[in-house]
Amino acid sequence: MSVTTEVEVEPFRHFDAEVLAVRPVGASLVRVTFGGAGLRDITTSGPDQRIKVFLPRAGEVVPHVPTGPDWYARYRELPEAERPVMRTYTIRHARDGEVDVDFVRHGDVGPASRWAGTAAPGDRAVLLAPDRRFPGYARGERVGADHLPPAGTAWQVVVGDETALPAISAIVESFPADTVARVFLEVPAEGDRADWALPPGVTVTWLVRGGSTTSALASAVRAAALPEGPGYAWLAGESGLVRELRRHFVSERGLDRKRVYFCGYWRRGKTEDAAYDSAED
Template identity: 45%
Template structure:
């Protein structure tokens, strides 16, 4: 199997910015967790507030069984990115919100402490379907856009690209205090946009010549707008734009799951 369940515990917690918390997970079985780097995603299962451990069905039919379970009892499921992986542990950066608008995962991360338990469904092969950033062989340069939710993936991508090709990147944040140091090799031009405006920034940019590969992530409507601009106005071929809506304004991940077949 390409993906398996792993029982993990919180080892450490670090406040990265007013809107971001890093949780370091560890587990005895994580030697088999083979992240592919870049924007490697996985499923994270968290216990309900009244539980000490996440209730997750195991096996190949886990998803229909999880969906059929009582929402008040089954584990909270969210999709996250591996920020960095080491022997027996890996980092996950959570975007946390104020206590009024915080969802269950954000609230959990805000209060997580060493020893807290969770379950992850992660890859056992480095080349797996949870990695989306895959520039084509003839790529001359890379374009990246995202918001706070995409920062961990963008950091992984920037580390992976290194000096192999030029990068133009734009990241939206709500507050200047959320600007962070990210891997920035020679050839990387990274612009932080406080308060939004990624579409306007890309539209106004003097982009390099040659063949691009674009990775666009963040809020769904913004992602669609940036992709539309690149394809319709910039003439970038559709198959050279990888786009992912990490979230949708006004909807939780539970809402999106409920809409899926």
């Protein structure tokens, strides 16, 4: 008698992807739509779903990315000259065989921004993304998605800069009708403001940086009057600012540290490469 065993499926897997379309989103972002037959297996486990995007090095057409359970160890072992560019992004939309990823354009300062500025249909990339066949997703497990207010949360604060705008957009669009939330966003230009259909209990504060090198986010959040009851904070963006705001909510606002999600994934004064080399994500 033969015994059928279930094939083990990892939460994430590598997907070969091709650029289908590129279009600007506001003043500072560009949306790249990736396609490919295999992308039908990509799913999300929450609105702020993180993925890895691997881009070709100069002179390459397709990035050569190690795969399998030990891919990261083998990736780190590659010589620098052979290692594909890897960055962390948020799935903005996932459809049948298509995935939208929004890239921040901040000039020719690093390989990811440079690629986003010249991307065109037919370009190739590799996505490390959630595989819908993973049984845990059907049970409600989350992998790489962290916006999850605990039961009984009375209000939320969502804070970020333009690098967090894709995730915050998805979070705001997922709010139930009875959500009470304060959203704070700092962006480079007036044209980066998004027009969301908001529940009545949600307010958004847009801060336009313009040419300033100083962030106004911390001051705006500190000055905000917040509701009573158990709250939840989701903080993302420049690492120094995120750490400052986390201390503010825990030490000054008295929010339980378990109710504060924070992710600082770039560092002021660092190049794109240096900022990501120092990140744990």
